[in-house]
Amino acid sequence: MAWTSPVTVVARDVVTAALWNASVRDNLNECAIAKAGTSGRIFAATAANAMAERVPDSALVATAQTTASTTYVNLTTVGPAVTHSVGVRSLASWGAIMSNSTLGLGARMACDISGATTLAASDTNSAACESGNANDAFQITWTTIFDPLTPGSTTFTSKYRAIGGGTASFTTRIMTMIPF
Numbered sequence: 001m002a003w004t005s006p007v008t009v010v011a012r013d014v015v016t017a018a019l020w021n022a023s024v025r026d027n028l029n030e031c032a033i034a035k036a037g038t039s040g041r042i043f044a045a046t047a048a049n050a051m052a053e054r055v056p057d058s059a060l061v062a063t064a065q066t067t068a069s070t071t072y073v074n075l076t077t078v079g080p081a082v083t084h085s086v087g088v089r090s091l092a093s094w095g096a097i098m099s100n101s102t103l104g105l106g107a108r109m110a111c112d113i114s115g116a117t118t119l120a121a122s123d124t125n126s127a128a129c130e131s132g133n134a135n136d137a138f139q140i141t142w143t144t145i146f147d148p149l150t151p152g153s154t155t156f157t158s159k160y161r162a163i164g165g166g167t168a169s170f171t172t173r174i175m176t177m178i179p180f
Contacts, residue, residue, distance in 0.1 A: 003030040003049040044087050044180040046151075054179040057082045061158075064171035072110055072121040072159035080175040081157040086116070088148050089180035094158055095141030096173040098129050102166030106130035109140070109170065112159045116152030121159035130163060137169075 006023035009015060028034060036043075036053065043051045059080035067073055080094075098107040108128045110121035127142035156177050162168035 002047075003027050042178070044089075046087055052087065054087070055084050056176070056178045057084050058174060058176035061173045062171065064169060066167050066169045067160050068162055068165070068167045069160075070162055070165065072108075072112070072161050074157075075160055075170060079158055080173055081155055082175055082177045083115070083153060083155040084177060084179055085152065086149050086154045086179040087151050090146045090149055090154070090156075091143070091178040091180070092125075092146055092156060092175070093141060093143040093177075094173075094175040095127050095139065096158075096170045097137050097139050098127070099135050099137040099169045100129075100131050100162060100164075100166040101134055101169070102164075103131065103134045104164075105166040105168075106163035107168035107170065108161050108163055109142070109173070110159050110161075111146075111175070112157045113146065113149075113154060114157070115154040116150040117146075117154055119146070128163065135169075139172075 007019060041053045041055055044054050046052045059082050061077050061080045063077045065075040092111055094111055096109050100106050106129050108126045110126035112121040113119040125144050127140040129138035129140050158173055158175055160170055
């Protein structure tokens, strides 16, 4: 069902049960408060006069791991990754404590998207650091809006790479997604 414009009545109009139900009850049942199934959820417009409940989610991988790859790869413990039903947009935020074993080199953390939408991790949307000294550690976060997305079940997975060589280290890796 979708929300509809309520009927306009004037003095002395008879408001029947069917008229009341269509104009008042049915429209109230289309409001967020009536559709809310679980606390902690948000709502997003899916079309004119229509909305859907969405589930914000986050994941954390606390394990410290490394890579020497200069292209985006999974670490030994993959992720963090979040899978949820998205609309046409999603607010994404990810980050970690990052470093590189070699002076002047760095580390990058990006997001790979699979499912209803497919998008490879890239430097365009990545958290990055470059060290002045070997093993300088930086706590870095990147936030972006992915738009447009194809509505449906979508997985967002963190991927990692070293900048320029050396060995890039990552710990306390987190990802948060808020679908629209």
